[in-house]
Amino acid sequence: MSWKQYQNELIALGAVAVMLFAYLYKHNQVTSQVTHAKTVQQSIAEFKEVIALKKVWADKKTAKKIDTLHTLIPASKVKWSKKSKKVTASYTGLTSNELNKLMTKILNLPLIITLLDVQKIGSNYNVEFKCKW
Amino acid sequence: MNFIGKTKELLLAYPSMQGVTLQESVNVMLTPQFYTLKKESIPVKYAYQAKKIAPSLFEGLLEQGGTYDYIVFKEEDMWVFIAYDLDNITHFLASKGIEASMISKIFFAQQCVDSFHTPLALGDKEALVVLDDIVVVVPRIALGEEEQLSFVFPQNCTPKSGISLQGEVGSVLSKKQAYTLASIFVLFAIVFMVEGARYGGEGDAGAQKLQTLYEAYPALQSSYTREGIVNKYREIDSKEREKRDIVKTLGSMIFKGVTLTALRIDEKKFKAQFSCTNAQVLKRVKALAKKAKYNISNTKDNHTVGIEGSI
Numbered sequence: 001m002s003w004k005q006y007q008n009e010l011i012a013l014g015a016v017a018v019m020l021f022a023y024l025y026k027h028n029q030v031t032s033q034v035t036h037a038k039t040v041q042q043s044i045a046e047f048k049e050v051i052a053l054k055k056v057w058a059d060k061k062t063a064k065k066i067d068t069l070h071t072l073i074p075a076s077k078v079k080w081s082k083k084s085k086k087v088t089a090s091y092t093g094l095t096s097n098e099l100n101k102l103m104t105k106i107l108n109l110p111l112i113i114t115l116l117d118v119q120k121i122g123s124n125y126n127v128e129f130k131c132k133w
Numbered sequence: 134m135n136f137i138g139k140t141k142e143l144l145l146a147y148p149s150m151q152g153v154t155l156q157e158s159v160n161v162m163l164t165p166q167f168y169t170l171k172k173e174s175i176p177v178k179y180a181y182q183a184k185k186i187a188p189s190l191f192e193g194l195l196e197q198g199g200t201y202d203y204i205v206f207k208e209e210d211m212w213v214f215i216a217y218d219l220d221n222i223t224h225f226l227a228s229k230g231i232e233a234s235m236i237s238k239i240f241f242a243q244q245c246v247d248s249f250h251t252p253l254a255l256g257d258k259e260a261l262v263v264l265d266d267i268v269v270v271v272p273r274i275a276l277g278e279e280e281q282l283s284f285v286f287p288q289n290c291t292p293k294s295g296i297s298l299q300g301e302v303g304s305v306l307s308k309k310q311a312y313t314l315a316s317i318f319v320l321f322a323i324v325f326m327v328e329g330a331r332y333g334g335e336g337d338a339g340a341q342k343l344q345t346l347y348e349a350y351p352a353l354q355s356s357y358t359r360e361g362i363v364n365k366y367r368e369i370d371s372k373e374r375e376k377r378d379i380v381k382t383l384g385s386m387i388f389k390g391v392t393l394t395a396l397r398i399d400e401k402k403f404k405a406q407f408s409c410t411n412a413q414v415l416k417r418v419k420a421l422a423k424k425a426k427y428n429i430s431n432t433k434d435n436h437t438v439g440i441e442g443s444i
Binding site for chain 2: 009
């Protein structure tokens with residue numbers, strides 16, 4: 001048997017092989033494109049998360065903003081200590097309103113609260129507050 | 134052009150020939166008994182154009198019931214048309230021991246008209262001669278005595294074009310079908326390749342966005358750096374949000390009849406104490422604490438409730 005006898009079939013088979021190769025090429029391109037797109041999207045999402053987190057928790061203005069916790073309450077009621085990136089504050093004899101204002105401010109600032117101790121003494125409140133950033 | 138320097142043997146096939154035994158494939162030249170010839174001067178430039186009109190030229194000249202193919206070539210200013218029945222030819226050749234698989238190409242005597250100016254003996258009774266530039270078979274008796282007769286078939290003529298039997302005999306697909314199918318498959322292949330190439334070039338919008346981010350934040354180009362920062366701040370973010378949620382939830386427990394008497398939040402746990410005016414209010418506070426999945430601690434006082442949990 002000579003292969004030349006079946007050259008027509010071989011031509012058709014060759015063309016099928018070329019088509020299959022082209023299909024595999026396309027499939028491979030699609031797969032790699034999808035993988036690449038996923039990787040890119042993941043990187044973008046990671047990037048955005050990093051930027052967002054840094055914007056909140058590594059804000060350079062936080063050091064300035066935190067001073068409002070000092071000025072918010074009359075100075076006579078506050079003992080304030082700010083060293084490096086840490087603050088220790090003691091508030092005594094706060095009214096309910098002052099406590100509410102202080103708490104709202106503390107909760108809205110991007111601080112790492114290490115201690116928040118509120119004690120009701122009579123009708124007033126004493127607050128001990130430690131934080132860092 | 135023969136690149137490997139090997140020329141196949143050219144075998145002259147005629148009806149009265151002896152059977153042969155072949156060891157390797159051969160080229161076959163057919164005498165006029167196997168074909169019908171016509172010479173015409175028609176105003177076409179290319180052989181394929183002439184081939185298109187070949188069937189109409191032989192109308193009424195060919196035997197009914199045969200399946201004819203045509204070969205066309207040019208001799209000086211004339212087009213030579215040859216009609217042949219391939220099935221008949223292959224049957225005859227097979228009967229003489231020349232199987233289709235052993236035939237490389239089939240030629241026609243007319244294609245080597247110049248090689249037959251000296252009459253060639255075909256067996257005992259016939260001879261191949263050229264009359265008016267057409268190769269014909271005549272009885273040897275019709276040749277004059279002065280006419281010199283050759284008994285050796287000249288091997289020096291190999292026409293440019295011939296019939297290739299490979300793929301024509303014993304094949305499931307005809308050449309036309311094979312080329313049609315191949316064209317379709319190749320067309321699909323081209324479509325796939327183009328689509329594949331397009332996919333390769335698409336999706337750059339995301340990559341461009343990423344590139345913009347890289348340029349805006351060069352310090353974050355490394356995924357390890359990003360991962361480190363994310364891990365560091367994600368933990369802080371999660372814990373601090375939880376602390377603030379706790380304060381918010383505890384704040385929602387302060388309503389008429391409830392007073393916050395103590396609250397302590399550190400980095401690992403929290404504890405709050407509420408004073409209630411009556412048992413009803415106390416029960417409601419406890420229910421809220423339970424709903425928030427906080428622990429309720431017992432106190433000595435019946436109107437005071439302690440709520441605690443971990444961060």
